Amino acid sequence: MEFVQVIAFGLLLGGVYALLASGVTLIFGVLDVVNVAQGAFLVFSALFTWQIWDMLGFEPLLLIPVNGALMFILGWAIYRGMVIRVAPQGPGMTVLLMFGVALTMEGILNLVFGNKFKSVTPPYFSSSLTIGELVLPWPQLISGVVGMAVLGLMYAYLRLSWAGRALRASAQNKDGAALVGISNVKTSAFAFGIGAATAGVGGVLLAIMYPIYPATQYDWIARLLGIVVLGGFGSIPGAIIGSMILGLTESFANTYLPQWSSLFFYGTILLILLFRPQGLMGTRTREDVA
Amino acid sequence: MRTSRNRVGRRMRAGALVASLAVVTLVAAACGSNSSTESSAGSAEASAAASDGAAASTDPIRIGISLPLTGDFSQPGGEAKKGYDAWVSLINANGGLLGRQVELVILDDASSQEQVVTDYNNLISQEKVDLLLGTFSSLLNFPASTVAENNKMVLVAPAGGSPKIFEANPTYYFFAQQAIGPDQANPFVNMIAGLPDDQKPKTAAYVTQDDPFAAPVIESMQAQLEAMGVETVYSEVYPPETTNLQPFASKIAAASPDLIAQGAVFEDGVSLVKSLVQVGYNPKIMFQTSAPSNGKQFSDAIGIANTEGIFYAVSWSEKSPTPGNAEFIAEYQAQNGAGLVPAEDAADAYAAAEVLATAVEATGGLDNVALKDWLHANAVQTILGELSWDEAGRPQGDFLLAQWQNGGVEIVAPPEAATTDNLVVPKPAWQ
Numbered sequence: 001m002e003f004v005q006v007i008a009f010g011l012l013l014g015g016v017y018a019l020l021a022s023g024v025t026l027i028f029g030v031l032d033v034v035n036v037a038q039g040a041f042l043v044f045s046a047l048f049t050w051q052i053w054d055m056l057g058f059e060p061l062l063l064i065p066v067n068g069a070l071m072f073i074l075g076w077a078i079y080r081g082m083v084i085r086v087a088p089q090g091p092g093m094t095v096l097l098m099f100g101v102a103l104t105m106e107g108i109l110n111l112v113f114g115n116k117f118k119s120v121t122p123p124y125f126s127s128s129l130t131i132g133e134l135v136l137p138w139p140q141l142i143s144g145v146v147g148m149a150v151l152g153l154m155y156a157y158l159r160l161s162w163a164g165r166a167l168r169a170s171a172q173n174k175d176g177a178a179l180v181g182i183s184n185v186k187t188s189a190f191a192f193g194i195g196a197a198t199a200g201v202g203g204v205l206l207a208i209m210y211p212i213y214p215a216t217q218y219d220w221i222a223r224l225l226g227i228v229v230l231g232g233f234g235s236i237p238g239a240i241i242g243s244m245i246l247g248l249t250e251s252f253a254n255t256y257l258p259q260w261s262s263l264f265f266y267g268t269i270l271l272i273l274l275f276r277p278q279g280l281m282g283t284r285t286r287e288d289v290a
Numbered sequence: 291m292r293t294s295r296n297r298v299g300r301r302m303r304a305g306a307l308v309a310s311l312a313v314v315t316l317v318a319a320a321c322g323s324n325s326s327t328e329s330s331a332g333s334a335e336a337s338a339a340a341s342d343g344a345a346a347s348t349d350p351i352r353i354g355i356s357l358p359l360t361g362d363f364s365q366p367g368g369e370a371k372k373g374y375d376a377w378v379s380l381i382n383a384n385g386g387l388l389g390r391q392v393e394l395v396i397l398d399d400a401s402s403q404e405q406v407v408t409d410y411n412n413l414i415s416q417e418k419v420d421l422l423l424g425t426f427s428s429l430l431n432f433p434a435s436t437v438a439e440n441n442k443m444v445l446v447a448p449a450g451g452s453p454k455i456f457e458a459n460p461t462y463y464f465f466a467q468q469a470i471g472p473d474q475a476n477p478f479v480n481m482i483a484g485l486p487d488d489q490k491p492k493t494a495a496y497v498t499q500d501d502p503f504a505a506p507v508i509e510s511m512q513a514q515l516e517a518m519g520v521e522t523v524y525s526e527v528y529p530p531e532t533t534n535l536q537p538f539a540s541k542i543a544a545a546s547p548d549l550i551a552q553g554a555v556f557e558d559g560v561s562l563v564k565s566l567v568q569v570g571y572n573p574k575i576m577f578q579t580s581a582p583s584n585g586k587q588f589s590d591a592i593g594i595a596n597t598e599g600i601f602y603a604v605s606w607s608e609k610s611p612t613p614g615n616a617e618f619i620a621e622y623q624a625q626n627g628a629g630l631v632p633a634e635d636a637a638d639a640y641a642a643a644e645v646l647a648t649a650v651e652a653t654g655g656l657d658n659v660a661l662k663d664w665l666h667a668n669a670v671q672t673i674l675g676e677l678s679w680d681e682a683g684r685p686q687g688d689f690l691l692a693q694w695q696n697g698g699v700e701i702v703a704p705p706e707a708a709t710t711d712n713l714v715v716p717k718p719a720w721q
Contacts, residue, residue, distance in 0.1 A: 002540070009536050115365035117556060117584070119591035126567040126593060126720070137536065137568040210533055211560050211591045215362060219531065254537035258528040259500065 001133045006255050007248065008136060012144030014247025016205055019147040020220070021227040021239040022154070023198030029171045029234030030191035033083060033094040039221030040102040040109075041196050045071055045203020046212040047109055050118040053207075060120050060208055061142065064150075067200035075196025079189045102217060109214040117211040125208060143205035150201050154194065155236060167191055171234070230269045232282020241280055350393040351386070351656065353421045353646070354413030358430060361401030366635040367426045370448055371396060373632070373639030374423065376621040381643075387650050395419055399430065406430045410437040420656045423642055424466075426635065428452035428502075435463040444661045446646045448638035451685075452502065460682035462662050466642035467605045468674060468687035471503050474603035475511035477691035477703050478577050481601075481713075482549075483518060489715055491515075491548035491575055495524035497538050497562070498553025504579045507603075508553035511577070515549075523547050533557045539565030548574045554581040560591040567596060567720040574716035577601040582694060583634065589697065597694035599717030604692045606637035606674050607701045609709040614644070615673040641672040675707055 020042065027035045045067045053060045078101060086097045124138040158164035169177040170187040178184055206212065206220075227246055231238025246265055253261030272280060355374060358367035378394050386392055395417050399406040406425055413419050414437070424447025425434050431450030438445035439459040446464045451471040455463060469476070482490065494515055498508040505527060516522060523545040526538065535558055542550060543566070550573040552562055559581025566572070582588050582602040589597050608619055608631050618640050622632045646661075648670045653660045669678035678686050691703040693714060700710040 002544075005540060006537065009534075013534065110364075117560075117587045117591060119560070119587075121590070121593060126564050126596070128568040135540070135569050137565070140536070211557055211587070216557075219533070222531075250532075250534065251537055254528065254532065254534070255541060258526045258532070258538070262529045262531055 002255070005134055006251050008134060009140070010248035010251030011244065012136070012140045012247070013250060014244035015144035015147040015151075016202065016209075017223065017227055017243035017246055018240045019151045019198055019205075020202040021224050021231070021243050022151055022236045023195040023202075024224050025228045025231065025234055025236060025239040026198075027192055027195035028228070029236075030167055031079075031083070031087070031094075031188050032091050033087065033098065033192075034091065034225075034233075035098050035192075035195060036095060036221055036225070037078075037098040037102040037105065038195070038199050038224055039217035039219075040105040041071055041075070041199035042203045042206060042220050043212055043214055043217045044105055044109060045200045046120075046207040047113050047118060047203075047214070049204045049207040050120050050212065051113075053120045053122075054118075060122055060204055061146070064146070064201050064204050067204050068150075068197045069200070071200030071203075072193040072197040076189050076193035078196070079192035080185075083192065084185065084188070102221070106214045106217055113214065115213060115215075117213045119211045120207040122208060139208045143209055147202070147205055150198075151240070154198070158236075163187075163190060226265065226269060228279075230272060230279060232276075232279025234283070235279070235281035238279055238281030348390060350391040351388070351421065351650075352393050352395055352417070352419045353423055353643075354395045354397075354410070354417055354419030355423045356397045356399045356406050356409035356413065356425050356430075356434065358401040358426055359396075359398040363401040363426055363430070366449070366633070367401070369633040369635035370426045370639040372622060372626055373448070373636035374643055376618060376625060376632075376636070377640045377643040377647075379625070380617060380621050381647060387647055388654070388656075399425065401430070403430060403433050407433045407437055410434050414441050414443065421646060421650070421658070421661075422446075423639075423646060424448055424450060426450075426639075428455060431455060431463075432458070435459040438462050443658045444646070444649070444665065446642045446665075448642040449635065453684075456682040456684050462658070462683075464645065464662075464665055464679055464683045465685050466645045466672070466674075466677060467638060467685055468677065468689050469685050472506035472510050474507045474579060474689050475514065477603055477688050478551075478601055479511060479514045479518075480688075481691055481703050482515065482520075482575075485715065489574075491520055493521045493523045493545075493547040494549040494551065495542045495545055495547035495573075496522065496551050496553075497524070497526050497528070497535075497542070499532070499555055499558055500527050500529050501553065501555055504553030504555060507579050508551055511551055520549065528558070530555075533561055535561040536565045536568070538562060539569050539571065542566070543569045543571035546571070549576070551577040552579070552581075554578045556581050556584060556587075560588070563592045563596060563600075567592075570720075572717065572719050575599075575601070576717055579603070583692070585631075585699070589694075593721060594697045595721035597697065599714040600694045601702075602692050603689040604634060604699075604701075605689060606634050606641070607690060607692065607699065607707070607709060608632065608637075610673070610675070610690075610701060610707050612673050612675050612707070613671055618673050637673060641674045641677070644672045645670045645677060 024035055024038050027033055049060050049063050052063060082097060083094060086093050128135050128137040129141060166182045167187050169182055170184060174184055227242035228239055231242030249264045250261055253264045357371050358364060374394055378392050382391050397409040399409050422438055422443050422445050424431050424445050426449050428450040431447045432455050435445055435455055436459055439462050444462050446466050448466055451465050451467060453470055496508050496512045498505045524542055559578045582600050583604055619632060623630055649661045649664050653664050665679060669676050680686055690701045690707050692699050693702045695714055701708050702713050
């Protein structure tokens, strides 16, 4: 029974990680930009959730579409206003730019919310669903399920809609896509917006699970980059598999060998990269020389 | 003993990692300029001479302090500044030190170990201050104490009880709290020893973050309780990245201990409580380091009803009847807003200043050699209670034992500092 419990904890955790990491990997896939500000986007959304919940006291999950839309707009604006200017300088400069964005956001959040933990505690925050001996805490259950559902919707949208196809076409070959009339700028801005929107949704989910303060962004960006490297940069299925591996190793290691839990995850990354340098589902990147 | 310094410290390293990326690219540009620092050697003698000469004057006594007013420790650093500010306005209103007014020279070290060294060197050699007071956290006080030791100046620190500081700089460094970090376990163990037999725990679970402030407390507690015959049924250490304690709560519930002791920083402490509530396991006695000392942040995070009965160790309480405590709180509120309860960090800074001031009055001068000799030999009355130090500047007292009761915090031990006779044992069920 303990074994089933451990797997359940791991998968629920993995569901949330998957949504967050897919935003990072999507932006990289389309734009070749490593969005190291994803952690800051997340914390921003989580603190916004806290503010609204604290003022109005209603169900925080209702903010999911609001925060998603808000972060989409913010991501879109950051792309059009900043990333597009710096992108021609190469990926190194965009990492620095996004790191700057992350630090600036953290600073602003510190000024607005203070350097203190904020907790969102809806009525179900410390209760759980019990099935036989299996204990599934409600916040984790809701977050895992909602995370996977939103990810599923996003994936379906990217597969089935014209905008999604354009986006994938751009990711595969920018010049080819441009030749058939797909605006590179528009698809890139759209991808950046969607990537940021996953952080908007994820922020609400984090807020009901953990206390948040501005500097928690570093913990999250470290985890997300680990997942994306493991799964392969640019691959959404890779991000999902990487997230599940992280969720499960965390859960198993914390139950059986807690002191080594970080080692297990990063050791797994190391081993996989030795044999598959492009990550589990990544493709070897090729630089076209003009 | 709040240790918000740890969680920020850890994140700071993560940030530093990414930042170093940026730095590498910038270094090339900066290579051309090579700043030259004037000789700081010999500044010890110079400042000693300066302060001797100044002792007779009626100019203000100048005390140099570096604080993390920006950066990751800005929150506790800002509180420490409020504590020093409250002290200086009270002492000046009461006629100053040695009949002279006191002036604080406060520099911002931006939470950086490099900047704090620069700051204290500047305070000594450029500003030529008469005295020093310490900065916030062991991380910053360690390098600061080396500067003070090299310049033969007393450094009384409000936060910074890491044992390694006293080993490295034993002569001029004094820690102005009741005990060094690991001794947080002692008041709790004493309380357990004093319980009637039918209330004493028979089994205990220990779980701690692998953290230099939390883990030694729990190790010390486990050893002492085992010696008293309390059987250990679960004992684990987890890495600092761990924020989800559900697997631990499940294991602990299966072991069903009477007592749970956790070496927590903050998120991990909150997560263990929430997870225990979720699995429906309620221990008879629960102790956590740091997390419960965060007041409203803690009660907001776990729900105020669930705080009832949780123990932690602390250096100061706003309800303590110690001499000067009421005046400190009144001055703090006059400066920062009515009804505002000072943070423990502010009280610790105030106490550090009290220690230095008492030594100055007792020795009748600003000779730092005489000050350190006096502090090694005498006890000082502060708002934290009476403090005294061993030959290496380690405080020799005991922390206060605090317990959440009725949505607030009460001091339950030692008796002379207690704010209530009531002890909530066993802990009521989670809500």
